Amino acid sequence: MTRRAKHRLMNEINVVPYIDVMLVLLIIFMVTAPMINHGQIELPQIGKSLATPAAPLEVIIKADGSLTLRDRAVSAVEQKVNRVQLINAIKQKQAQNAEQPVVIAADKNVRYEEVMIVMDILQQNQVSKVGLLAQQK
Template structure:
């Protein structure tokens, strides 16, 4: 019996025929079931809203001397000097016409940061929506 064990050799080949059979069965299953699967409903985006052009922002300019002016980019020569109360009224009137009307604050670089914060605070207290800061990009050196 010990002679029989010694004659066993290692098998270094893999029989791939069963694997091919399994792959063919899987292929047939997928070919049969693929047409039976119904595609889901696709919700396409609406284009009606995206065709509306963006609204040009109202620009609140704070000069170095602390004076305010309102620049409306939709009107030619639309920059006018305003007081703080006139500023709020003009912006509220514009936002009553268009609720998506953005407002940007452009402060002179020599203006104290406190002045810019005061204008932002006034606009926030009056529930003015979409307020941002306007900055000039750095020039490449």
């Protein structure tokens, strides 16, 4: 019986070698970290300053199908227009700024066809930036 007591299995783990390896790795990382080259980002350069975007012209289609135009850059006053006056006003603004954006704000009771007609008129007159204005819930 005394013989069995001497050959008992050891169920403990000796962690001293693991600690030694961890400390050696820590020292290696601490020495090599300052030697690493940090990435340099080369940003592109431009010749002119960036211009702020122009305030969009707002074409409002009311429930009765009438059109009004609001130029938020000048004032918030709505100007009642017909289709010909609308195109003339937009062409005047495009003469000043070729990238003049236009947004269409239609009453929710307006037929979809009316919105498409206005979009078609704008597209035929080379208005490239056309968007739809919606209200958040």
